[in-house]
Amino acid sequence: MAEPFSFTLKAQDGSARTGAIATPSGVVRTPAFMPVGTGATVKAMFPEDVAAAGADILLANTYHLMLRPGAERIAKLGGIHQFMHWEKPILTDSGGYQVMSLAKLRRIDEAGVTFQSHIDGATVALSPERAMEVQCLLGADIQMVLDECTPFPATRDEARASLELSLRWAERSKTAFAALRTPGQAVFGIVQGSVYPDLRAQSAGALIEVGFDGYAIGGLAVGEGQSAMLDMVEVTAAVLPQDRPRYLMGVGTPEDLLQSIARGIDMFDCVMPTRSGRHCQAFTWGGKLNLRNARYAEDATPLDPDSACPAARYERAYLHHLVKSGETLGAMLLSYANVQFYQELMQAAREAIAHGRFASFAEEVSRGYRDAGEPDDSDA
Amino acid sequence: MAEPFSFTLKAQDGSARTGAIATPSGVVRTPAFMPVGTGATVKAMFPEDVAAAGADILLANTYHLMLRPGAERIAKLGGIHQFMHWEKPILTDSGGYQVMSLAKLRRIDEAGVTFQSHIDGATVALSPERAMEVQCLLGADIQMVLDECTPFPATRDEARASLELSLRWAERSKTAFAALRTPGQAVFGIVQGSVYPDLRAQSAGALIEVGFDGYAIGGLAVGEGQSAMLDMVEVTAAVLPQDRPRYLMGVGTPEDLLQSIARGIDMFDCVMPTRSGRHCQAFTWGGKLNLRNARYAEDATPLDPDSACPAARYERAYLHHLVKSGETLGAMLLSYANVQFYQELMQAAREAIAHGRFASFAEEVSRGYRDAGEPDDSDA
Numbered sequence: 001m002a003e004p005f006s007f008t009l010k011a012q013d014g015s016a017r018t019g020a021i022a023t024p025s026g027v028v029r030t031p032a033f034m035p036v037g038t039g040a041t042v043k044a045m046f047p048e049d050v051a052a053a054g055a056d057i058l059l060a061n062t063y064h065l066m067l068r069p070g071a072e073r074i075a076k077l078g079g080i081h082q083f084m085h086w087e088k089p090i091l092t093d094s095g096g097y098q099v100m101s102l103a104k105l106r107r108i109d110e111a112g113v114t115f116q117s118h119i120d121g122a123t124v125a126l127s128p129e130r131a132m133e134v135q136c137l138l139g140a141d142i143q144m145v146l147d148e149c150t151p152f153p154a155t156r157d158e159a160r161a162s163l164e165l166s167l168r169w170a171e172r173s174k175t176a177f178a179a180l181r182t183p184g185q186a187v188f189g190i191v192q193g194s195v196y197p198d199l200r201a202q203s204a205g206a207l208i209e210v211g212f213d214g215y216a217i218g219g220l221a222v223g224e225g226q227s228a229m230l231d232m233v234e235v236t237a238a239v240l241p242q243d244r245p246r247y248l249m250g251v252g253t254p255e256d257l258l259q260s261i262a263r264g265i266d267m268f269d270c271v272m273p274t275r276s277g278r279h280c281q282a283f284t285w286g287g288k289l290n291l292r293n294a295r296y297a298e299d300a301t302p303l304d305p306d307s308a309c310p311a312a313r314y315e316r317a318y319l320h321h322l323v324k325s326g327e328t329l330g331a332m333l334l335s336y337a338n339v340q341f342y343q344e345l346m347q348a349a350r351e352a353i354a355h356g357r358f359a360s361f362a363e364e365v366s367r368g369y370r371d372a373g374e375p376d377d378s379d380a
Numbered sequence: 381m382a383e384p385f386s387f388t389l390k391a392q393d394g395s396a397r398t399g400a401i402a403t404p405s406g407v408v409r410t411p412a413f414m415p416v417g418t419g420a421t422v423k424a425m426f427p428e429d430v431a432a433a434g435a436d437i438l439l440a441n442t443y444h445l446m447l448r449p450g451a452e453r454i455a456k457l458g459g460i461h462q463f464m465h466w467e468k469p470i471l472t473d474s475g476g477y478q479v480m481s482l483a484k485l486r487r488i489d490e491a492g493v494t495f496q497s498h499i500d501g502a503t504v505a506l507s508p509e510r511a512m513e514v515q516c517l518l519g520a521d522i523q524m525v526l527d528e529c530t531p532f533p534a535t536r537d538e539a540r541a542s543l544e545l546s547l548r549w550a551e552r553s554k555t556a557f558a559a560l561r562t563p564g565q566a567v568f569g570i571v572q573g574s575v576y577p578d579l580r581a582q583s584a585g586a587l588i589e590v591g592f593d594g595y596a597i598g599g600l601a602v603g604e605g606q607s608a609m610l611d612m613v614e615v616t617a618a619v620l621p622q623d624r625p626r627y628l629m630g631v632g633t634p635e636d637l638l639q640s641i642a643r644g645i646d647m648f649d650c651v652m653p654t655r656s657g658r659h660c661q662a663f664t665w666g667g668k669l670n671l672r673n674a675r676y677a678e679d680a681t682p683l684d685p686d687s688a689c690p691a692a693r694y695e696r697a698y699l700h701h702l703v704k705s706g707e708t709l710g711a712m713l714l715s716y717a718n719v720q721f722y723q724e725l726m727q728a729a730r731e732a733i734a735h736g737r738f739a740s741f742a743e744e745v746s747r748g749y750r751d752a753g754e755p756d757d758s759d760a
Contacts, residue, residue: 040698040701043708044709046709046712048690068701068704069701073677077680077695077697077698078680083695083698083701085694297453298456300457300458315457317463318457318464321463322419322421324448324449327423328708328711329421329423329424329425331708
């Protein structure tokens with residue numbers, strides 16, 4: 001029997017919250033960071049290590065999976081959880097963002113978007129109804145409405161027209177989802193409105209009226225800068241209901257996460273830990289390291305003495321050797337260590353909120369990140 | 381206290397043997413297959429998974445490690461075992477083979493070889509003495525004399541001149557090793573002689589006179605074909621002492637291994653399981669599979685239902701998706717499954733020898749490999 005979807009708040013500390021989302025595939029502790037498993041794999045990681053790192057949920061990309069291997073094929077093979085050997089909760093995005101950023105866009109109109117696949121050039125149509133159908137075929141626990149991610153910068157008129165189109169798509173998405181969902185599956189709306197506070201409030205208010213299981217904040221981290229992003233998060237979170245999860249899409253650095261949690265965000269996703277891992281960057285409790293730097297060539301210190309991750313026990317000198325040699329194991333170890341660091345950061349945030357000391361915790365971690373500007377000697 | 385090096389024969393079945401090699405870092409069950417960890421990493425595998433796959437020993441490449449990160453640096457960091465997080469036995473080759481195959485060779489003379497690094501073009505000299513010094517700095521349990529891997533084809537005169545040079549180098553290598561070794565470390569001689577039975581016997585006899593802890597057969601699997609290779613293995617094994625391990629270098633396919641074990645070989649190394657894994661090929665108990673083939677797109681069968689490897693539990697459809705998408709996880713899973721298959725094959729061979737049924741076991745496995753010529757539909 002699938003559990004119904006629910007969100008339970010356990011503690012608040014200022015605007016920061018900690019709680020739990022129940023889904024058919026298990027419980028997600030919040031604040032939660034979702035590693036990104038674009039093509040049904042969190043890049044360069046075994047799924048059991050993603051779980052061992054502490055992740056309760058991961059994100060998979062509708063756009064990629066509908067193109068390859070195809071949603072119908074994944075459904076035939078038992079759904080996305082079984083396909084990718086991940087039994088815990090999965091959230092799928094709607095595909096809208098990737099259509100705008102990756103595909104050669106052919107047309108966007110009231111019906112939806114038509115685009116050319118970046119893989120084989122095939123023409124593909126994505127409507128709000130098809131986006132929900134694909135996500136239901138995949139069998140995601142939490143699904144997202146199709147929206148237009150408003151480009152940045154946008155004039156107020158452009159931003160308003162865009163959010164209103166997204167709103168009409170959100171209503172159609174909800175209707176389609178209601179007809180296709182299996183018990184316990186949830187759908188989230190997505191707030192747009194660019195960097196205009198009143199448009200953000202308008203978008204949020206209208207979505208609340210339609211009624212969703214949770215609310216995402218989209219169209220941020222697209223070039224507006226951290227300060228404008230946090231302003232929009234604050235404005236939007238203030239009008240979102242207390243009893244629904246709030247998800248800031250595509251964010252971000254450790255400091256972005258802490259600042260957003262302080263403003264009431266419960267969920268995040270970002271490619272940063274895995275992409276950085278493939279590019280020689282490590283996130284640690286002591287700050288960010290570039291393992292290509294020659295300073296690590298004979299450094300016998302473990303990557304992160306303060307992390308419990310098995311990958312963080314490897315010495316920096318060895319990691320330096322691996323990344324300089326282009327060895328896959330370097331990307332494997334750094335991806336694992338980064339994904340676990342993000343999870344340890346969320347776990348520490350949850351505990352700090354529960355104990356009413358989130359502000360000092362966030363300040364302490366952020367200080368390490370601001371001070372860790374190591375000199376770049378990676379050519380040496 | 382380091383254990384002394386020893387080789388104990390436990391059972392024989394025809395010419396096939398099973399036994400155990402004791403080294404300072406632990407015991408190696410024979411017949412043994414050594415995964416190749418060229419640059420201090422078995423490519424795309426965590427070291428704990430190499431151990432979990434059943435490997436008692438791995439091979440690291442002197443040539444690669446002396447160029448990057450450097451033998452002196454690895455020594456400073458505690459030696460190769462600590463550097464690459466592998467506590468079990470390690471065998472290092474002498475670097476000679478890679479100098480011939482990878483480097484821009486500058487000069488080969490009585491003193492040794494001088495070459496240009498394939499990494500940065502630096503001029504590097506490798507003598508028999510330096511080859512042993514490098515291996516002792518690395519701290520390998522089993523070390524190899526510097527030899528010239530006779531190119532194929534070679535005339536009888538070329539082959540004789542080459543093996544005689546290798547023999548003089550072997551004597552110098554032994555002397556250098558004796559001055560540098562720590563207790564329990566062993567050094568192996570390498571038999572050359574191309575495809576000339578009498579030269580093979582001459583080379584082996586001369587090396588036995590010098591006296592080594594074990595004997596390798598080099599200069600095979602270089603284009604002479606399986607039949608000529610097996611003839612040379614048989615001729616050489618017949619003159620090698622019963623009480624020393626015999627190591628066939630750079631071999632091979634599952635059938636090569638079984639045929640060579642039948643002729644008295646105890647140890648192997650080859651990049652085949654890991655390289656094939658990175659190129660979409662899987663070795664299974666049912667034969668060899670090319671996961672790119674379209675026939676696997678909706679095949680929900682586990683990669684190898686008869687393997688105990690965790691990676692072999694993944695469905696072929698998922699692996700097909702991963703390799704078609706170029707995802708690192710595909711190479712990770714196939715490398716792991718292949719390395720474990722080779723280890724399971726060696727374990728089964730050891731048991732078959734102990735029970736006096738090696739010939740029928742080898743015939744049964746080889747039949748699966750001969751029959752598994754699947755049609756190639758990888759473009760579909």
